[in-house]
Amino acid sequence: MALFGKNKKAAETLPLEDIILPKHVGIIMDGNGRWAKKRGLPRKVGHREGAKVFREITRYASKVGIKHLTVYAFSTENWKRPEDEVGALMKLFQSYLEEALTDFKDDDIVVRFIGDRTGFSPGLQKLMDENEEIAKDRDGMVLNIAMNYGSRDEIVRAVKIICAEVKSGRIDESEIDAKLVSDHLYTAGQPDPDLIIRPSGEYRISNFLLWQSAYTEFVIMNKLWPDFQKSDFDEALRIYSQRNRRYGGV
Ligand code: FPP
Numbered sequence: 001m002a003l004f005g006k007n008k009k010a011a012e013t014l015p016l017e018d019i020i021l022p023k024h025v026g027i028i029m030d031g032n033g034r035w036a037k038k039r040g041l042p043r044k045v046g047h048r049e050g051a052k053v054f055r056e057i058t059r060y061a062s063k064v065g066i067k068h069l070t071v072y073a074f075s076t077e078n079w080k081r082p083e084d085e086v087g088a089l090m091k092l093f094q095s096y097l098e099e100a101l102t103d104f105k106d107d108d109i110v111v112r113f114i115g116d117r118t119g120f121s122p123g124l125q126k127l128m129d130e131n132e133e134i135a136k137d138r139d140g141m142v143l144n145i146a147m148n149y150g151s152r153d154e155i156v157r158a159v160k161i162i163c164a165e166v167k168s169g170r171i172d173e174s175e176i177d178a179k180l181v182s183d184h185l186y187t188a189g190q191p192d193p194d195l196i197i198r199p200s201g202e203y204r205i206s207n208f209l210l211w212q213s214a215y216t217e218f219v220i221m222n223k224l225w226p227d228f229q230k231s232d233f234d235e236a237l238r239i240y241s242q243r244n245r246r247y248g249g250v
Helices: 008-013 032-038 043-064 083-103 122-135 151-167 178-182 230-242
Strands: 024-028 068-075 110-114 142-149 195-198 217-221
Touching: 032 043, 043 068, 043 083, 043 230, 068 083, 083 122, 110 122, 142 151, 151 178, 195 230, 217 230
Parallel strands: 024 068, 024 195, 068 142, 110 142, 195 217
Antiparallel strands: none
């Protein structure tokens, strides 16, 4: 059940074909650990189930017509987790990124990675490069997989690049504006997310797309990510469609 306000009834009954689709959806794939704990299983089993849901929902998002999907797979802070959990996640990334080379081809999905990939093993970095290369001429949904991603890091990185460009004379300080900053983020050239979905009932942004989410609609759902289904995605889309976006206007 989603947590949302007065438009609950209307949102539940709205046919999917009548809704205004968001162009860009972000998902914080949260709750894998709690899902496993509830079943007395190791956390890594929760991540394994979460990875299956990632693949299913990615394909579904592309089918319903989402143009950009950004999933938060591993944050700059997730390295603090116990070694065996980080190791299990790296193995999962390895196997899913191997599969993704062929897996997303039929859906024409363009795979991209946002975050600092130099933090990963050479093997994983190679797989990330290969996935981007093999998918670069596809023209379907753009899937951004956020790995070793942190929004503050992303903004600091952009500031440093802009400073270097000013210093070298490539740009003038007077040219710095919001668009220029956006153009120096990992998501450069892509629209800002219209909707961010966070399963697991947590009301936090957790260092995800901070700059890009200035006017994003948030939908918090009380489901753990491994339990998240296509119907939950539909529900989030319906809720989004009922929102009145004003961008600071009236
Ligand atoms: C947060 O849940 C989830 C993660 C840190 C990992 C997300 C990764 C996947 C779903 C794997 C699939 C991704 C790809 C790209 C193959 P949590 O562990 O913080 O859950 P908790 O809050 O219940 O502890």
